[in-house]
Amino acid sequence: MCGITGYIGDHKTTDVLIDGLRRLEYRGYDSCGVAVVDAKNELYLRRVSGRVDALDELVAQDPAKGANVGVGHTRWATHGAPSEDNAHPHTDCSGRVVVVHNGIIENYLDLKEKLLASGHKFKSETDTEVIAHLMEEKLKALHVQEKAMRADMLEPVFFEAFRKTVGDLKGSFALSMVWASCPAMVLTARMHSPLVVGLGKGENFIASDVSAFLKYTKRVIFLNDGEMAAVKKDGIDFYTFQGKKVSKEAVTIQWDSTMAEKGGYKHFMLKEIHEQSEAVENTLRGRLLPLGGDVLKAETGLAAAAMKGFSNIQFIACGTAYHAGLVGRGLFENFGLRASADIASEFTDRAKLMAKDTLVIAISQSGETADTLFAVREARSAGAKVLAITNTVGSTLTREADYVLQTHCGPEIGVASTKAFLGQLAAIYLVAGHFAAARGVLSATDARRYAEDLLKMPRLIEETLELEKDIAKVAEAFSHSEHFLFISRHINFPIALEGALKIKEISYVHAEGYAAGEMKHGPIAIIYKGMPLLAVAPSGRALELMAGNIEEAKARGADVVAIVDAVSRKTVKASRYITLPQAGELFTPMLTVIPLQIFAYYVALAKKCDIDKPRNLAKSVTVR
Ligand code: F6R
Numbered sequence: 001m002c003g004i005t006g007y008i009g010d011h012k013t014t015d016v017l018i019d020g021l022r023r024l025e026y027r028g029y030d031s032c033g034v035a036v037v038d039a040k041n042e043l044y045l046r047r048v049s050g051r052v053d054a055l056d057e058l059v060a061q062d063p064a065k066g067a068n069v070g071v072g073h074t075r076w077a078t079h080g081a082p083s084e085d086n087a088h089p090h091t092d093c094s095g096r097v098v099v100v101h102n103g104i105i106e107n108y109l110d111l112k113e114k115l116l117a118s119g120h121k122f123k124s125e126t127d128t129e130v131i132a133h134l135m136e137e138k139l140k141a142l143h144v145q146e147k148a149m150r151a152d153m154l155e156p157v158f159f160e161a162f163r164k165t166v167g168d169l170k171g172s173f174a175l176s177m178v179w180a181s182c183p184a185m186v187l188t189a190r191m192h193s194p195l196v197v198g199l200g201k202g203e204n205f206i207a208s209d210v211s212a213f214l215k216y217t218k219r220v221i222f223l224n225d226g227e228m229a230a231v232k233k234d235g236i237d238f239y240t241f242q243g244k245k246v247s248k249e250a251v252t253i254q255w256d257s258t259m260a261e262k263g264g265y266k267h268f269m270l271k272e273i274h275e276q277s278e279a280v281e282n283t284l285r286g287r288l289l290p291l292g293g294d295v296l297k298a299e300t301g302l303a304a305a306a307m308k309g310f311s312n313i314q315f316i317a318c319g320t321a322y323h324a325g326l327v328g329r330g331l332f333e334n335f336g337l338r339a340s341a342d343i344a345s346e347f348t349d350r351a352k353l354m355a356k357d358t359l360v361i362a363i364s365q366s367g368e369t370a371d372t373l374f375a376v377r378e379a380r381s382a383g384a385k386v387l388a389i390t391n392t393v394g395s396t397l398t399r400e401a402d403y404v405l406q407t408h409c410g411p412e413i414g415v416a417s418t419k420a421f422l423g424q425l426a427a428i429y430l431v432a433g434h435f436a437a438a439r440g441v442l443s444a445t446d447a448r449r450y451a452e453d454l455l456k457m458p459r460l461i462e463e464t465l466e467l468e469k470d471i472a473k474v475a476e477a478f479s480h481s482e483h484f485l486f487i488s489r490h491i492n493f494p495i496a497l498e499g500a501l502k503i504k505e506i507s508y509v510h511a512e513g514y515a516a517g518e519m520k521h522g523p524i525a526i527i528y529k530g531m532p533l534l535a536v537a538p539s540g541r542a543l544e545l546m547a548g549n550i551e552e553a554k555a556r557g558a559d560v561v562a563i564v565d566a567v568s569r570k571t572v573k574a575s576r577y578i579t580l581p582q583a584g585e586l587f588t589p590m591l592t593v594i595p596l597q598i599f600a601y602y603v604a605l606a607k608k609c610d611i612d613k614p615r616n617l618a619k620s621v622t623v624r
Pocket of ligand 1: 318319320321322363364365366367368369372415416417418501505619620621
């Protein structure tokens with residue numbers, strides 16, 4: 001994971017780098033650092049074990065003088081514990097080459113052994129540090145008379161040594177490098193980790209994600225795997241790893257930087273929970289009617305005729321996105337269309353079974369999740385077509401899929417996913433509706449009703465959000481509990497899983513999400529007197545059975561909070577109720593998840609947890 005930043009220009013370099021890191025902290029936040037070349041062509045390097053705020057303070061105590069080029073990094077530890085020594089940037093033995101890296105260098109042990117044998121001294125346990133020392137070797141091999149040469153004459157040397165260094169690396173990387181002897185250029189390269197450059201006027205930017213520099217520019221160019229860039233103040237040149245120049249098109253990002261700010265909320269998570277109605281509305285807008293027509297074709301490439309040709313739907317995703325996939329499976333099956341959902345990291349053998357009549361729907365907020373990308377590649381090489389549902393324009397997933405349906409949720413900063421999940425559900429309901437109508441499973445009348453029900457959801461989500469205060473009270477009542485159970489059935493079963501995941505992530509308590517019918521096959525044994533059990537029980541075909549399962553849990557001492565609507569409330573007996581607006585049965589997951597997100601939020605708040613940056617996690621999981 002990790003986030004990298006790079007800058008060259010006349011703004012105060014450490015400020016630009018640190019500001020960018022703050023916006024990338026969602027990618028990892030156990031340690032961070034910056035390195036800039038100062039006016040005397042010396043390297044200024046500051047690192048901390050901890051958050052970007054601490055780095056900012058450290059830099060403020062003793063600021064860099066006259067710097068206009070540098071790199072920054074915020075880390076999610078893979079190789080080596082989170083500590084100052086392991087924090088990036090890393091330097092070579094001379095202390096003049098400095099590198100930041102996101103990804104994993106798979107052959108680092110091999111490289112390190114050779115570098116140690118040639119006398120290099122390592123200061124960290126990271127895989128990244130080998131890159132700096134390898135660069136030192138490559139520079140040495142080019143017999144550079146560093147001191148005798150003008151800085152601009154060193155540019156081709158810097159470029160060539162970097163290109164050779166990159167050529168020796170195996171694994172995944174987005175890396176940026178600065179050489180104090182050649183401060184008019186930052187070099188950057190990409191292989192299997194996200195990397196984007198931002199185009200300014202007399203200044204340019206490098207980052208793992210556009211949010212790092214949106215404040216300065218919206219014109220960006222995404223690098224592909226196997227590409228590198230020489231970034232100077234007045235321009236950027238792109239090359240392949242073989243050194244061949246490539247021309248690339250800039251795109252303009254529609255997000256603005258204020259969308260990535262808290263806007264008066266205490267946490268991004270709460271702000272994003274409140275943006276869910278908008279996320280659904282924006283994702284549905286202009287894409288629903290006529291259901292079964294070719295409305296998705298121009299944007300995604302997926303024509304109604306093609307929908308008729310697929311006899312299997314296979315969802316793949318991780319975490320929360322996987323739960324959206326499970327809802328999708330239920331939805332397609334409800335229409336009598338064959339569908340499965342798998343966790344991307346457990347898909348390896350099944351991927352080989354994918355055939356041409358399978359549409360794989362890969363769901364990923366970031367579009368950069370390594371497990372999902374790997375599963376997509378496997379499925380495509382077996383012959384399946386892939387539809388990507390993602391929130392991130394220009395992400396790797398969008399470039400590898402056959403069809404792309406973008407969710408329009410805006411940037412999601414809180415590590416625990418909320419509005420992205422609702423956006424994913426909206427996209428899935430769209431696709432499922434179009435499939436069912438195109439294949440004649442939905443009659444014209446049913447298709448109209450489906451579309452009407454779906455279009456009501458943004459308003460019903462708004463109404464559900466008005467229950468926040470009541471839900472907060474329930475959460476506070478249970479905030480000392482260390483164990484939680486979440487149960488449901490049928491299309492809401494994935495919501496029980498999602499409820500448990502949310503509270504685990506941000507409150508660090510033990511929680512289980514279970515299919516209610518499965519409880520009696522074992523898990524019911526863990527219920528003790530007073531154990532909080534959140535039962536998702538809206539109206540619908542599963543209600544009678546759910547009511548029975550709730551009785552079974554109560555009989556064993558569970559303290560039940562029932563998520564109901566006005567109709568199902570009459571059937572379910574619980575000690576507390578959260579009563580949602582009435583929605584069409586199939587659409588209830590879009591509402592039932594909201595009280596569980598809010599519940600998790602307020603339990604975490606009562607426990608004083610770091611809600612937007614939970615321990616051990618990172619938002620974008622770019623390692624397998
Ligand atoms: C949970 C959460 C994660 C992500 C998962 C996939 O709140 O955020 O479980 O859903 O890591 O991430 P994306 O959707 O970016 O592929």
